[in-house]
Amino acid sequence: DQQVKQNSPSLSVQEGRISILNCDYTNSMFDYFLWYKKYPAEGPTFLISISSIKDKNEDGRFTVFLNKSAKHLSLHIVPSQPGDSAVYFCAATLSGTYKYIFGTGTRLKVLA
Amino acid sequence: DTAVSQTPKYLVTQMGNDKSIKCEQNLGHDTMYWYKQDSKKFLKIMFSYNNKELIINETVPNRFSPKSPDKAHLNLHINSLELGDSAVYFCASSPPRGRTEAFFGQGTRLTVV
Numbered sequence: 001d002q003q004v005k006q007n008s009p010s011l012s013v014q015e016g017r018i019s020i021l022n023c024d025y026t027n028s029m030f031d032y033f034l035w036y037k038k039y040p041a042e043g044p045t046f047l048i049s050i051s052s053i054k055d056k057n058e059d060g061r062f063t064v065f066l067n068k069s070a071k072h073l074s075l076h077i078v079p080s081q082p083g084d085s086a087v088y089f090c091a092a093t094l095s096g097t098y099k100y101i102f103g104t105g106t107r108l109k110v111l112a
Numbered sequence: 113d114t115a116v117s118q119t120p121k122y123l124v125t126q127m128g129n130d131k132s133i134k135c136e137q138n139l140g141h142d143t144m145y146w147y148k149q150d151s152k153k154f155l156k157i158m159f160s161y162n163n164k165e166l167i168i169n170e171t172v173p174n175r176f177s178p179k180s181p182d183k184a185h186l187n188l189h190i191n192s193l194e195l196g197d198s199a200v201y202f203c204a205s206s207p208p209r210g211r212t213e214a215f216f217g218q219g220t221r222l223t224v225v
Contacts, residue, residue, distance in 0.1 A: 032211040043116070043202055043216035044155070051211055089155060093211075098143055098167045100204075100214055102155040 006103035023090035118217035135203030
């Protein structure tokens with residue numbers, strides 16, 4: 001039972017344009033959401049997060065939006081750069097449960 | 113100056129063997145994890161430990177035995193390796209309980225032949 005889903009396995013975007021990666025979850029109790037970036041042969045690297053009490057968090061070129069009523073979050077990258085090409089995982093956690101539940105990942109390719 | 117380090121990075125072994133993967137973190141975190149990324153690229157939690165105590169065991173076969181000698185280390189021992197154990201195993205750590213991120217090691221690619 002996949003509690004966190006990323007329905008787009010891949011996405012291609014032109015350099016300089018906006019990349020939008022989407023994530024849906026089923027457990028309304030999740031209280032913290034994260035995005036990780038993963039390059040081949042490396043571990044996931046934390047990118048940005050958002051608490052369930054907020055609906056937006058911004059860090060430089062990266063912005064995460066949370067829509068709790070729709071149980072949906074998205075990651076916006078603008079402008080996209082070739083170095084952003086990687087697999088992006090969204091994850092969710094419930095404080096005190098000692099686990100992060102990951103989506104299946106979206107491979108982003110930024111074309112120069 | 114690696115925050116979470118795993119050894120080895122690659123491990124090729126025969127079916128039936130016993131192997132260990134080591135993990136160390138220098139972040140002072142209380143909580144450590146093992147995740148498995150299978151051939152479909154799903155990242156699934158296997159175990160989590162808090163202050164050397166097992167908190168989560170996500171229906172992992174008992175051939176897998178984690179050991180935490182201290183808060184900075186969480187090793188994974190696997191007995192009687194099977195072909196289906198081939199995967200990438202990631203160690204991670206985080207501060208306990210809070211709304212914060214986990215830090216991952218670079219992964220160990222285990223291939224059972």
